[in-house]
Amino acid sequence: MRNMLTVALVLSVLGCRSYQYGHVVKDNQPSMVGSHSAGSEVYDPLVDEAVAKLLGACGSPMSLEISPEGFPVARQVCFVGIENKSAEELADFKDQLYEQIDTQINRSQSFRAISRHMVDVALHETRLRPDSLFIPANRQLFADVLQQQGSPVDYLLYATLTSGTTERNSSSQRDYTLTLELVDTRSGEFTKEQAFIRKGYHRSPLGRLANYNPFTVWR
Amino acid sequence: MRTSLTLRNVRLLQLAFYSLSCLWVIGCATHAHRLALPRDQFFNNQLTAAHTSLEKVVDKARRDRSVAELDLAIIELFNGDAQTAQSRLREVRDRWEHLEQTSLAEQATGYMTDDQRLAYSGEDYEKLLVGVFLTLSDLMQGGIDAESYTLQTIKKHADLIERLQAKSPDESTIAAYRLPAIAPYLRGVLREETHRNYDDALEAYQQAIECWPHLTQLQSDIERVEHGVHSSPGNGVLYVFALVGRGPYKVETTHEVTSEALLVADQIFSALGKYSVPPTLAPVKIPAIACEPKPFEFLGVQINQLPAATTMSITDLNLLAIESFAANQTQVIARAAVRRVLKKGTVYAAKEQLEASSPVASFAMDAMGVLWEASESADTRCWGLLPREIQVARIELPAGIHQLSLEPIILGKPIASAVDVMVEVQDGANTYALSFWPGIAPVGKLLVSHR
Numbered sequence: 001m002r003n004m005l006t007v008a009l010v011l012s013v014l015g016c017r018s019y020q021y022g023h024v025v026k027d028n029q030p031s032m033v034g035s036h037s038a039g040s041e042v043y044d045p046l047v048d049e050a051v052a053k054l055l056g057a058c059g060s061p062m063s064l065e066i067s068p069e070g071f072p073v074a075r076q077v078c079f080v081g082i083e084n085k086s087a088e089e090l091a092d093f094k095d096q097l098y099e100q101i102d103t104q105i106n107r108s109q110s111f112r113a114i115s116r117h118m119v120d121v122a123l124h125e126t127r128l129r130p131d132s133l134f135i136p137a138n139r140q141l142f143a144d145v146l147q148q149q150g151s152p153v154d155y156l157l158y159a160t161l162t163s164g165t166t167e168r169n170s171s172s173q174r175d176y177t178l179t180l181e182l183v184d185t186r187s188g189e190f191t192k193e194q195a196f197i198r199k200g201y202h203r204s205p206l207g208r209l210a211n212y213n214p215f216t217v218w219r
Numbered sequence: 220m221r222t223s224l225t226l227r228n229v230r231l232l233q234l235a236f237y238s239l240s241c242l243w244v245i246g247c248a249t250h251a252h253r254l255a256l257p258r259d260q261f262f263n264n265q266l267t268a269a270h271t272s273l274e275k276v277v278d279k280a281r282r283d284r285s286v287a288e289l290d291l292a293i294i295e296l297f298n299g300d301a302q303t304a305q306s307r308l309r310e311v312r313d314r315w316e317h318l319e320q321t322s323l324a325e326q327a328t329g330y331m332t333d334d335q336r337l338a339y340s341g342e343d344y345e346k347l348l349v350g351v352f353l354t355l356s357d358l359m360q361g362g363i364d365a366e367s368y369t370l371q372t373i374k375k376h377a378d379l380i381e382r383l384q385a386k387s388p389d390e391s392t393i394a395a396y397r398l399p400a401i402a403p404y405l406r407g408v409l410r411e412e413t414h415r416n417y418d419d420a421l422e423a424y425q426q427a428i429e430c431w432p433h434l435t436q437l438q439s440d441i442e443r444v445e446h447g448v449h450s451s452p453g454n455g456v457l458y459v460f461a462l463v464g465r466g467p468y469k470v471e472t473t474h475e476v477t478s479e480a481l482l483v484a485d486q487i488f489s490a491l492g493k494y495s496v497p498p499t500l501a502p503v504k505i506p507a508i509a510c511e512p513k514p515f516e517f518l519g520v521q522i523n524q525l526p527a528a529t530t531m532s533i534t535d536l537n538l539l540a541i542e543s544f545a546a547n548q549t550q551v552i553a554r555a556a557v558r559r560v561l562k563k564g565t566v567y568a569a570k571e572q573l574e575a576s577s578p579v580a581s582f583a584m585d586a587m588g589v590l591w592e593a594s595e596s597a598d599t600r601c602w603g604l605l606p607r608e609i610q611v612a613r614i615e616l617p618a619g620i621h622q623l624s625l626e627p628i629i630l631g632k633p634i635a636s637a638v639d640v641m642v643e644v645q646d647g648a649n650t651y652a653l654s655f656w657p658g659i660a661p662v663g664k665l666l667v668s669h670r
Contacts, residue, residue, distance in 0.1 A: 091370050091374075092370055094419065124414050125452075126452075127448045127449070127450070127452050128448075
């Protein structure tokens with residue numbers, strides 16, 4: 001009888017369902033690393049690096065046109081969208097990446113991003129697919145609509161996420177690349193910059209040590 | 220003499236305690252009886268009466284609360300109150316998330332009685348359908364959260380598969396355990412409407428056709444998002460969603476305990492106790508899925524009194540329920556087997572404790588044990604106001620106000636008069652119409668989305 005009571009007591013104390021808790025991650029704390037797919041630990045640095053490279057390559061204030069009043073004129077960029085060609089679904093990250101890239105471009109002195117809502121209206125009005133804007137006639141039509149809305153466009157910006165996977169027994173390495181492509185709407189010339197991150201996935205905690213020996217000298 | 224009398228009194232008290240314990244844990248009235256009336260009222264288009272009856276169930280029957288609330292959400296949705304329905308669905312979703320964790324105390328009670336004593340955390344197909352109905356109810360109010368709900372449903376399915384793989388390595392069962400095609404389809408519909416994310420829409424439609432290859436319309440959807448656009452300039456798109464027939468429900472059935480289930484039961488015993496128990500088991504009571512046939516094949520859709528399209532099945536809820544139920548059946552049978560052995564073991568232990576060696580006492584305790592085992596009933600709790608099928612039609616229309624008429628069709632001929640509603644189609648945007656047809660006439664209102 002005493003045993004039964006003890007068992008009942010233990011079950012009632014230990015066997016309850018727990019609640020879920022949350023906490024705010026501080027700025028200086030690293031992001032959580034996704035165990036099955038990429039997350040903010042991959043996408044955030046990809047965006048930062050790719051945008052910085054792009055701005056470094058063609059965002060020099062020295063190259064800007066000067067207005068009649070003597071001020072540099074920022075170039076108008078229309079961020080068309082992100083194409084996901086990686087092996088993983090972006091799910092709710094897609095719109096987040098869009099906003100991050102759009103905001104970082106807009107913060108630079110050399111470029112001014114056109115409002116996403118205006119871009120949506122232009123796509124809606126012209127019924128053009130984002131990938132069809134590479135055709136000069138379509139690009140011109142699209143730029144005309146934006147111009148009519150009061151947003152002349154100098155460049156179109158495309159982002160593409162790709163991945164490559166290397167398998168080794170129960171471990172794998174996935175290389176993520178974010179490519180930003182800036183297309184001049186008048187000439188069709190383009191500038192391309194990339195950021196690249198590699199990530200390993202393992203079925204066991206020892207998989208990391210087995211595949212990425214810290215004592216190996218890389219050349 | 221006095222010592223002997225005292226000992227006898229103690230044993231009598233113990234016997235009374237065991238008897239009362241057995242009676243306390245005997246199963247209660249079944250869920251199906253409590254909810255039969257409100258569900259019939261709903262199917263007979265008495266939405267207010269059904270709502271009142273179900274609210275009483277929510278207040279009184281604690282263990283039926285979740286399924287009663289889901290039924291209430293359906294009633295509220297087709298009564299035109301999508302906001303309340305959505306809030307109720309969210310509450311059940313969150314509660315079920317919490318209940319997915321194992322409570323050892325509750326499981327122990329379940330083993331001593333039956334599965335109805337466990338807090339109901341929903342069958343896997345119901346968890347997925349909560350996400351689908353959250354999306355549909357949100358679309359009726361402008362769809363601000365609809366995309367999130369579609370993603371949650373797809374993620375939920377991935378989580379369920381992962382959990383199932385941990386329990387059972389049978390790949391064929393897991394492969395048959397499909398995502399309701401309407402979940403990725405709705406995601407495709409929403410991504411296509413952005414005029415920007417055609418790649419996402421393509422991926423979603425491809426996922427939907429993998430889940431439901433019978434929907435030929437999906438081929439044209441895939442073709443459109445690969446090479447075309449959402450709609451021509453000046454046009455919008457009307458999606459007609461129809462919930463057809465009465466959905467799957469659970470019935471009690473008996474089942475021979477399979478060797479696989481015995482193996483699982485044995486594993487549970489080995490984990491719990493020091494000695495193995497060799498049970499000789501009679502069939503156990505477990506739930507099974509039942510469903511009534513569809514009242515008609517599909518709906519004919521007319522726009523401004525001209526035939527425009529017919530709806531096509533995008534999700535068969537009966538099939539979905541059968542598949543997800545089959546994937547978990549071994550576990551259900553194993554629990555029933557463990558319960559049966561535990562009850563026999565308890566009676567045996569009680570006899571040993573009370574030294575009930577006399578034929579009369581032994582017979583009395585055996586009778587109590589038999590009564591205890593017979594009191595078990597299968598857990599037939601389920602979301603009872605689901606349809607058998609979800610059907611859809613996509614129609615591109617010029618922007619403006621149109622008359623939408625729906626009529627049930629069998630063998631190419633209408634079998635009942637059409638039901639009309641006015642819809643406003645917006646340039647470059649989606650409009651959604653939703654109706655529930657448990658029979659040849661719809662129940663409640665024919666809903667149209669508004670922004």
